[in-house]
Amino acid sequence: MAVGLVRFDEPSDGLAQALELCDGLNGLRSDSKVLIKPNIVIGSRSRSRPTPGVVTSAAMVEALIDLLREHGCGDITVGEGSVVLADMGLDTNMAFGSSGIGEVAERHGVGLVDFNAGPFETIETGEGTARLSRRxxxxxxxxxxxVLKTHAQTKVTLGLKNVKGCIDSASKKKFHDKFDLEASIAVLASKIPVSLTIIDATYGLQHGPFGNDIRQMNLIVAGKDRISVDSVGAQLMEIDPRSVVHLQKFAELTGRTLDDVEEVRGARIEEVAQKLEWRLDWPLDLLDRYRIEGMVIDTPGHSNCSGCSVAVFAALDRFLRENQGTLFDNVEVCIGKEPIAKSGSRQVFLLGKCPMFVNRELKDAIKVKGCPPTVQDTYEALKRCAAKSG
Ligand code: SF4
Incomplete structure (x- = not known):
């Protein structure tokens, strides 16, 4: 086996070539039940489609469906379990629509499955249970x-982490707030037999997993061996695969090492790689962008779920934008389970269940309930209560 790495002008040509190089459709019969799991982590409310590089492109999914049809496959489904935030109108169906993948599926007579909807199998992660979509x-x-993305918590999010979309929303929260995130990703990946991984590297996303800091790359990586494919993906962003904890843990779990990887056929990694930075301190970025002083927002670390990050970011972005250049009176905002409020803070906001739990001794804190808290409640609490200096 090998990994195919192809530079493309047209997704369909590039994909066909990459699959040929890695013999990617080996073992696929025309009567096989095929499931495609793109990364459509979140829907987009903007009129334009989601930022390229954040979700798998509809063009790449369509190119794959065409190739599968040429192979004679009749039973094809696309599945995902996207971020659900009711107050923002976000869920999997919305994400299928805004990504354009829903429209592609409809045009090609391909079924869509929301992994958040069940039915579920209960699996053991080693630290507790999670609910995995039976589909x-x-x-x-x-x-x-x-897609080819960096990730502020796990450095990269590639083939192995992509399967996290197959568990229900409550389990996704547990992965962040109760379990070791990287170990759980490795265990989950080991429970799902994956026949083929294709990284859509039309763009590479820096400072991911959200945002718009993209580099055009026009690459496809494909292969049947997940360790090898994710290892190539990391190297394309100039990230050492050995430093990616869930990749290391998955290799250990499956009796492999990261030295034991397949040959790369096609383009040469060193000729097409681009340095992408994964570290991201988004609270600090927000405070800098809006010239805010007298307010501390600690980086939430591994403990913050995607839904919480999106909701809290949206509320803080709106509030701080409206208060650009403000000097607050020693205000602290806590998100996720890691930040413990500092004793010198004059006013502390606890946004959601997690910071309320770890800071439960703090009787005077301003608490915004929810798991995650809603954008509106968070924004209103900040607007109503955040104390300005002078
Ligand atoms: S409060 Fe936020 S970070 Fe904590 S489990 Fe709920 S959604 Fe996740």
């Missing part, structure tokens, strides 16, 4: 189709 297991040929 992710009831397939003969699982194709993981992530």
């Amino acid at each position: 992710a297991l009831e397939t003969d040929f699982f194709i993981s189709m992530p």
Whole structure:
């Protein structure tokens, strides 16, 4: 086996070539039940489609469906379990629509599955249980189709982490607030047989997993061996695969090492790689961008779920934008389970269940309930209560 790495002008040509180089459709029969799992982590409310590089492109999914049809496959489904935030109107169906993948599926007579909706199998992660969509297991040929992204918590989010979209929303929260995130990703990946991984590297996303800091790359990585494909993906962003904890843990779990990787056919990694930075301190970025002083927002670390990050970011962005250049009176905002409020803070906001739990001794804090808290409640609490200096 090998990994195919191809530079493309047209997704369909590039994908066909990459699959040929890695013999990616080997083992696929025309009567196989095929499941495509793109990364559509979140829907977009903007009129334009989601920022390229954040979600798998509809063009790449369409190119794959065309190739599968040429192979004679009749039973194809696309599945995802996107971020659900009711007050922002976000869920998987919305994400299928805004990504353009829903429209592609409809045009090609391909089914869509919301992994958040069940039915579920209960799996053991080693630290507790999680609920995995049964639909992710009831397939003969699982194709993981992530984008090439950095991730502020796990350095990269590629084929292995992409399957986290197959568990329900409550389990996703547990992965962040109760379990070791990287170890749980490795265990989950080991429970889902994946026949083929295709990284859509049309763009590479720096400072991911959200945002718009993209580099055009026009690459496709494909292969049947997940360790090898994710290892190539990390190297394309000039990130050492050995420093990616969930990749290391998955290798250990499956009796492998990261030295034991397949040959790369096609383009040469060193000729097409681009340095992408994964570290991101978004609270500090917000405070800098809006010239805010007298307010501390600690980086939430591993403990913050995607839904919480999105909701709290949206509320803080709106509030701080409206208060550009303000000097606050020693205000602290806590998000996730890691930040413990500092004793010198004059006013502390605890946004959601997690910071309320770890700072439960703090009787005077301003608490915004919810898991995650809603954008509106968070914004209103900040607007109503945040004390300005002078
Ligand atoms: S409060 Fe936020 S970070 Fe904590 S479990 Fe709920 S959604 Fe996740």
